[in-house]
Amino acid sequence: MADKLIIFDTTLRDGEQSPGASMTREEKIRIAKQLERMKVDVIEAGFAAASQGDFESIRAIAGIIKESTVCSLSRANDRDIARAAEALAPAERKRIHTFIATSALHMEKKLRMTPDQVFEQAKQAVRYARTFTDDVEFSPEDGSRSDMDFLCRVIEAVIKEGATTINFADTVGYGVPELYGTMLRTLRERVPNSDKAIWSVHCHNDLGMAVANSLAGVMIGGARQVECTINGLGERAGNTALEEIVMALRTRRDYFNFDIAIDATQIVSTSKLVSQITGFAVQPNKAVVGANAFAHASGIHQDGVLKARDTYEIMRAEDVGWAANKIVLGKLSGRNAFKQRLEELGISLDSEAEVNAAFGRFKELADRKSEIFDEDIMALVSDEQQSHQKEFYEFVSLSQHSETGEKPVAKVVFSMDGKESACTSNGNGPVDAIVNAIESKVASGAELLLFSVNAITTGTESQGEVTMRLSKAGRIVNGVGSDLDIVVASAKAYLSALNKLHSKLERLNPQL
Ligand code: KIV
Ligand code: ZN
Numbered sequence: 001m002a003d004k005l006i007i008f009d010t011t012l013r014d015g016e017q018s019p020g021a022s023m024t025r026e027e028k029i030r031i032a033k034q035l036e037r038m039k040v041d042v043i044e045a046g047f048a049a050a051s052q053g054d055f056e057s058i059r060a061i062a063g064i065i066k067e068s069t070v071c072s073l074s075r076a077n078d079r080d081i082a083r084a085a086e087a088l089a090p091a092e093r094k095r096i097h098t099f100i101a102t103s104a105l106h107m108e109k110k111l112r113m114t115p116d117q118v119f120e121q122a123k124q125a126v127r128y129a130r131t132f133t134d135d136v137e138f139s140p141e142d143g144s145r146s147d148m149d150f151l152c153r154v155i156e157a158v159i160k161e162g163a164t165t166i167n168f169a170d171t172v173g174y175g176v177p178e179l180y181g182t183m184l185r186t187l188r189e190r191v192p193n194s195d196k197a198i199w200s201v202h203c204h205n206d207l208g209m210a211v212a213n214s215l216a217g218v219m220i221g222g223a224r225q226v227e228c229t230i231n232g233l234g235e236r237a238g239n240t241a242l243e244e245i246v247m248a249l250r251t252r253r254d255y256f257n258f259d260i261a262i263d264a265t266q267i268v269s270t271s272k273l274v275s276q277i278t279g280f281a282v283q284p285n286k287a288v289v290g291a292n293a294f295a296h297a298s299g300i301h302q303d304g305v306l307k308a309r310d311t312y313e314i315m316r317a318e319d320v321g322w323a324a325n326k327i328v329l330g331k332l333s334g335r336n337a338f339k340q341r342l343e344e345l346g347i348s349l350d351s352e353a354e355v356n357a358a359f360g361r362f363k364e365l366a367d368r369k370s371e372i373f374d375e376d377i378m379a380l381v382s383d384e385q386q387s388h389q390k391e392f393y394e395f396v397s398l399s400q401h402s403e404t405g406e407k408p409v410a411k412v413v414f415s416m417d418g419k420e421s422a423c424t425s426n427g428n429g430p431v432d433a434i435v436n437a438i439e440s441k442v443a444s445g446a447e448l449l450l451f452s453v454n455a456i457t458t459g460t461e462s463q464g465e466v467t468m469r470l471s472k473a474g475r476i477v478n479g480v481g482s483d484l485d486i487v488v489a490s491a492k493a494y495l496s497a498l499n500k501l502h503s504k505l506e507r508l509n510p511q512l
Pocket of ligand 1 (some may be wrong): 016140167169
C-alpha cells in the first residue's frame with residue numbers, strides 16, 4: 001500500500017511574507033476556499049500575532065473551512081500561542097505551528113539566546129500549544145544549518161511534550177538534495193521517539209532547489225508532509241511550489257508511489273487566483289502553470305505531438321486545469337448563466353446583492369468586449385470585492401492624449417477620502433503621465449519598484465492586468481488593477497498601491 005503524503009499549503013503565511021504580497025481578509029478567504037476545493041490537507045492561514053488584521057483573517061477562515069485543517073504560525077512564546085489558539089477556535093480541525101531558531105548563528109545573532117534557553121523555550125511552547133489542540137507542529141528554524149546533536153536534543157524533547165509534526169526547515173534555501181535528505185534521515189534515526197511524529201519538509205528556493213530538496217526529504221529522509229505555496233510564492237526566491245510537487249508525484253508515481261489528496265484539475269485556477277490577488281505574475285516558462293508550459297512552439301515538437309501526444313508531453317494540460325481560454329459568456333448571457341459560471345469557478349459571493357453587483361460589472365464589460373473568459377470573470381469579481389472596502393483613494397475617470405513626437409498628457413479624476421479632484425500632467429509616456437498627475441495631488445513620496453502589464457487572456461481585446469509595486473519608509477506594497485484600457489488599469493493599480501500604503505497596517509514578520 002502506498003503511504004499518504006500530506007500537502008501543507010503556506011501561501012497565506014510564508015507566501016504573504018513576499019514583499020508586497022499582503023492580502024486583505026476577503027482575498028485570503030477566497031484563496032482559502034480555493035485551496036480547500038483543491039483538497040489541500042493543511043492550510044496555514046497566517047500568523048495570528050502579526051496584527052489584528054491577520055488574527056481576523058485566520059479566525060474567519062477557521063470558521064469557513066471544513067475539510068482542510070486550518071493552521072496558524074506562532075513564535076515559541078505564550079502570547080503568540082494563545083493568540084493562534086484564539087484565532088483558530090472556530091475551526092473544525094486546527095493546528096498550532098510553533099517555531100524557534102536552532103542554528104548557532106540564529107540563536108546567537110538573532111535571538112541572543114543560549115542553546116539551553118532555546119531548548120527550554122521550545123519545550124514550553126509545545127507544552128502550552130498542546131493545551132489548546134492535540135495537533136501541534138514544531139519547526140526548528142534554520143534547521144538545515146543547525147548542529148545535529150542539538151537538533152536531536154530539541155526534537156526529542158518537543159516530541160515528548162506532544163509535538164505531532166516535526167518540520168525540518170531549510171529556511172535560507174541552503175540545502176542540497178542529497179545532503180538535506182540524508183540529514184533528515186539521520187535525525188529520524190537518531191531521535192529515539194521519532195516514530196511518534198510525522199516529519200515534514202519546508203524548503204526555500206534561494207538556489208532553485210526547493211522542490212528537489214523537498215522530494216529528497218521525502219524519498220531519502222522519510223518525510224510524509226511537504227510544505228509549499230502556490231506558484232512558489234514566498235520570502236526572497238520563494239518556497240517549494242505546490243504545483244510542481246503535486247505534478248512530480250503524480251507524473252512519476254512509478255518512482256515516488258505516494259497517495260495525495262489534491263485535485264490537480266484545480267491547479268491552474270488556483271495559480272491564476274493567487275497571481276491576480278498578489279500581483280505576482282507567473283513567468284511564461286514556469287513549470288505546470290506558466291503560459292508556455294504546454295505550448296509546443298517548435299515545428300518538430302508540434303509534429304510529434306500531433307502524431308502522438310506523449311512524444312513530447314509528460315502531463316496533459318487538461319489534467320492540471322488548462323481549459324484553453326474557453327469563451328464562457330457573452331453580451332447576451334443572463335444572470336443565471338453568470339451565476340452558474342461563478343459556482344463552477346468556485347467563487348461564492350456572500351449575498352444576492354453581491355451577485356447582482358458583479359453581474360452589473362459583467363454586463364458593462366460585455367458591452368465593451370465580445371468574448372468573456374474565465375479570467376475576465378475572476379478579475380471583475382476581484383474588482384467588485386475591492387470596491388466594497390471604502391478606500392481612501394478611488395478611481396473615477398481618465399482621459400489621455402498621445403501623439404508621435406509629443407509628450408503624452410493625462411487627466412485623472414479620483415477621490416481622496418470621498419472628495420473628488422482632477423489633476424493633469426504630462427510624462428515620458430502615458431503611464432508616466434498618469435502617475436505624475438496623481439502624484440501632483442498626492443505627493444506620496446513613494447518609490448515605484450515595479451510596473452508590469454499582463455494580458456489576462458489572449459487577443460488584442462484582452463483586459464490588461466497591471467501591477468505597481470511601491471516602497472516607502474521600508475514598507476513594500478503591490479497594487480493591482482485591470483481594465484480593457486491598460487492606461488486605466490495602470491491608474492487603478494497605482495491608486496490601489498497608494499491605498500495599501502495609506503492603510504499603514506503594521507504587521508510583524510514572525511522570522512525577524
Ligand atoms: O522558513 C522557515 O523557517 C519558516 C518557519 C517559520 C517554518 O517559514
Ligand atoms: Zn519559510
